[in-house]
Amino acid sequence: MDVEIVGKFLSTLPEDDDHPYRTGPWRPQTTEWDADDLAAVDGEIPRDLDGVYLRNTENPLHPAFKTYHPFDGDGMVHVVGFRDGKAFYRNRFIRTDGFTAENDAGEPLWPGLAEPVQLAQRDDGWGARTRMKDASSTDVIVHRGIALTSFYQCGDLYRVDPYSANTLGKETWNGRFPVDWGVSAHPKVDNKTGELLFFNYSKQDPYMHYGVVDENNELAHYVDIPLPGPRLPHDMAFTENYAILNDFPLFWDPRLLEHDVHLPRFYPDIPSRFAVIPRRGSLEDIRWFEADPTFVLHFTNAYEDGDEIVLDGFFEGDPQPLDTGGGKWDKLFRFLALDRLQTTLHRWRFNLVTGAVKDERLSESITEFGTINPEYAAGNYRYAYAATGKPGWFLFDGLVKHDLRTGGQEGFSFGDGVYGSETAMAPRVGATGEDDGYLVTITTDMNADASYCVVFDAARLSDGPVCKLQLPERVSSGTHSTWAPGAQLRRWDTADSPAEALGL
Numbered sequence: 238m239d240v241e242i243v244g245k246f247l248s249t250l251p252e253d254d255d256h257p258y259r260t261g262p263w264r265p266q267t268t269e270w271d272a273d274d275l276a277a278v279d280g281e282i283p284r285d286l287d288g289v290y291l292r293n294t295e296n297p298l299h300p301a302f303k304t305y306h307p308f309d310g311d312g313m314v315h316v317v318g319f320r321d322g323k324a325f326y327r328n329r330f331i332r333t334d335g336f337t338a339e340n341d342a343g344e345p346l347w348p349g350l351a352e353p354v355q356l357a358q359r360d361d362g363w364g365a366r367t368r369m370k371d372a373s374s375t376d377v378i379v380h381r382g383i384a385l386t387s388f389y390q391c392g393d394l395y396r397v398d399p400y401s402a403n404t405l406g407k408e409t410w411n412g413r414f415p416v417d418w419g420v421s422a423h424p425k426v427d428n429k430t431g432e433l434l435f436f437n438y439s440k441q442d443p444y445m446h447y448g449v450v451d452e453n454n455e456l457a458h459y460v461d462i463p464l465p466g467p468r469l470p471h472d473m474a475f476t477e478n479y480a481i482l483n484d485f486p487l488f489w490d491p492r493l494l495e496h497d498v499h500l501p502r503f504y505p506d507i508p509s510r511f512a513v514i515p516r517r518g519s520l521e522d523i524r525w526f527e528a529d530p531t532f533v534l535h536f537t538n539a540y541e542d543g544d545e546i547v548l549d550g551f552f553e554g555d556p557q558p559l560d561t562g563g564g565k566w567d568k569l570f571r572f573l574a575l576d577r578l579q580t581t582l583h584r585w586r587f588n589l590v591t592g593a594v595k596d597e598r599l600s601e602s603i604t605e606f607g608t609i610n611p612e613y614a615a616g617n618y619r620y621a622y623a624a625t626g627k628p629g630w631f632l633f634d635g636l637v638k639h640d641l642r643t644g645g646q647e648g649f650s651f652g653d654g655v656y657g658s659e660t661a662m663a664p665r666v667g668a669t670g671e672d673d674g675y676l677v678t679i680t681t682d683m684n685a686d687a688s689y690c691v692v693f694d695a696a697r698l699s700d701g702p703v704c705k706l707q708l709p710e711r712v713s714s715g716t717h718s719t720w721a722p723g724a725q726l727r728r729w730d731t732a733d734s735p736a737e738a739l740g741l
């Protein structure tokens with residue numbers, strides 16, 4: 238492995254930090270690395286694996302004012318690129334306005350998710366809307382050959398080179414980016430049409446918008462989605478012809494919100510509502526469907542089946558777990574543990590002709606953070622690959638491949654002290670079937686004090702990794718990831734530093 242440190246940042250976090258999500262597997266990184274010719278400590282890099290695995294993580298450099306929440310940390314993008322049986326790694330902080338300002342100041346300037354918004358030291362940039370720092374640390378997707386990073390509670394989309402991980406600036410959509418409201422955590426790219434579908438939300442009426450950016454990067458569609466009040470939607474889904482948005486009964490307590498206090502509550506007597514809208518539809522075209530109350534953090538896929546829209550996602554059996562008296566950290570972070578939320582893969586069917594709603598549980602297993610073969614997005618798919626959670630923690634201790642046709646599943650446990658990332662599915666070059674490809678993840682191995690990029694054969698997950706590559710440093714745990722096929726990136730050729738320049 239050929240390794241070079243290319244950046245090092247000053248951390249002002251306390252030496253004796255005891256925060257559970259700033260220590261251990263969540264220990265933030267302060268170093269930026271370039272590593273070429275990654276060494277396989279196990280197996281061989283498949284020669285038909287071609288593309289980049291991109292992962293976002295939260296890496297705080299400064300302490301919180303009062304209470305750090307793991308979603309507050311500054312975004313850092315990790316790239317593991319594969320081609321011709323070789324692999325490289327890059328990691329870079331995303332140069333957000335907030336990161337730059339706090340780095341210059343050497344101290345925190347904005348409060349986080351679990352802090353009073355009145356603590357904001359500045360009221361400009363993205364602090365102005367939520368008065369939280371836009372850390373751009375939640376998701377990373379690829380549109381038109383450029384990676385875009387996003388933020389949990391709506392923010393800018395930062396453009397990131399998918400090979401070098403260097404920040405290229407903010408996405409503007411030729412001046413049409415909705416700067417007042419931003420874009421939510423999970424915009425969706427339809428690789429078949431080249432469109433990017435998104436929503437945003439805020440405390441102002443109409444509380445949500447839905448938009449479409451076309452293959453030329455123009456904001457081609459942007460409509461109001463009126464909701465009964467401020468909501469906290471996290472994800473959306475799309476089919477060939479429709480987008481699906483949601484209004485779940487978990488939102489800031491309206492009475493407290495009048496006093497500028499942001500406390501999410503689950504309202505079990507209010508149904509879940511799903512909006513089905515033609516992808517370029519208007520307000521009048523929205524069809525609302527009601528179902529049992531829950532909250533869904535992430536959907537896996539949606540598709541059309543005759544008159545029905547099929548929507549799959551993770552139903553939370555207990556969106557507001559009881560405080561069991563486990564101390565302040567347990568009280569605050571019980572909302573992050575999959576076992577506490579009781580997340581199970583679920584299917585809703587919305588009949589566009591009769592208006593009927595049917596739903597069913599697809600698995601008894603507690604999993605979340607599901608991914609699919611990207612070629613099957615908006616299509617009738619069979620497999621979802623999801624994470625299992627360490628009880629009581631926001632840590633992924635294993636992988637499950639759900640077979641939605643048979644109800645079967647197979648899994649792989651990382652073992653004690655080893656945690657994975659959201660795992661992306663990378664179709665094999667020349668793939669002939671839905672699970673003909675690889676599952677790619679980055680592990681945080683507390684036993685070896687190291688991180689590895691681990692690759693599985695998607696058709697034989699339970700056989701274990703086909704390849705394990707050493708990374709330069711232990712990577713912090715984090716949230717989302719994606720896979721971008723090399724052929725797709727090379728077609729756009731928009732990146733600063735194409736793979737060829739990296740010796741691949």
Ligand SMILES: [Fe+2]
Binds near residue numbers: 534535717
């Ligand atoms: Fe998410």
